Amino acid sequence: MNINIRELSEDLFLTTAKMITELMNYHRKLNNAPKKYWQTDEESKETLEYWKEEGTVYNVFLDDEAVGFFYVRFGGQNVAWLEDIFISEQYRGKGIGRFAMEKLDELMIEKEVVAMFVDVIPRNTSAIKLYKECGFDHLNLIQLRKNYDKKLDKDEEIDLLGFNFKKY
Template sequence: MENVKLRKMSEKDFDIYFQNKIERYTDVLSRNIHELGEETSLKAIKQLNNLLPKGLFTPNHHLFNIYTGEQIAGYAWIKIEVKKKSAFLYEIFIFEELRGRGLGTKIMEHIEGIIRQKGVCYFKLHVFGSNTGARKLYEELGFEVAGINMLKTLEEKVLS
C-alpha cells in the first residue's frame, strides 16, 4: 500500500481548498438537501463561513492536505474538542482518480491516531445516505449509525 501522510494546510493551500470546497459542497447540497429557496451556492458559502469564521485559524479546526509520496491526493478537515473528548470529521476527500486504493482507510486510521493522542473518546461524522462508498468505508472502520434522517418526496402541488 502507498505511503500516505497528512500535512497541515498553509494559508495558500487553504485558499485553494476553500474555493474547491465551495464548489464541491454546492454540488453535494444540490443533490441532497431536497429544498427549494435560497440558492444552493449561497447556502454552501454561508454554512462554510459559519463553520470556519476565522478560516484556517478557526480554533479547534484542523485542515490537512493528504499526500501519497509528494503528490497531493485530497483533503481532510477535523474539529477536535479536547474538553468534550470529542472529534468531528467534516471531510475526508480523495481525488476521484486516486480512489479505490485504500487511501481513505489509511487516512482515517491516521486521523484516529491523532485524536486518540489528544484523549478523544468519541469520533463522529455525517455522511449522506446516497454516499454508499463512504458509508461502506466508515462501517468497515467501526462507525455505527447514531441517527437517521428520513425523506419522502411528495408530488408538487400547484397552490392557488
C-alpha cells in the same frame, strides 16, 4: 504508498478551497440540486476561512502531493466530529482514503480523543461503506427531513429500526 496528513498550510489554501468546491458540488449533484445552488471557488474560500476558525483542516498527501483533506471539529469531553473528508477524484478507489483515515485515527489517539462522530447522507453509499470499513459502527443520531417542495421527494425507500423512510 506513502500517505500522510498534515495540518493545512497557507501555501495550500487555494488548492484546498478548490477541493472544497469539488466536494460541495459532488453533494449538490448527489441531491440533484439545480446549478444555481452549486458552490463557487469564492464561496469555498469563505468556507475554508470559517473551518479554520471552528476546527482544524488537515491535508492528505500522497508522497508530497496534496490529494485531499479532512475537516475536524473538536468538542467537550474529548470528542471530535469528522465534518468532511475529500479525496480528489483521480485518486479515489486506490485505498488512499482508507490509509488517510488510519493516519487520522493515529492523530485522534495521540490527541486523546475518545470518540469521533461523522454525518453522512443515506444516498452517499460509498462514504457509508468507507466509514463502516474504518470502524464507525455505532448509530448515534438519526436526522429526519420533511420536504415542503414535493419535487424534492425521492422514490427509493429504506427500512430503519422498523420504520419506513424515503432515502435521501
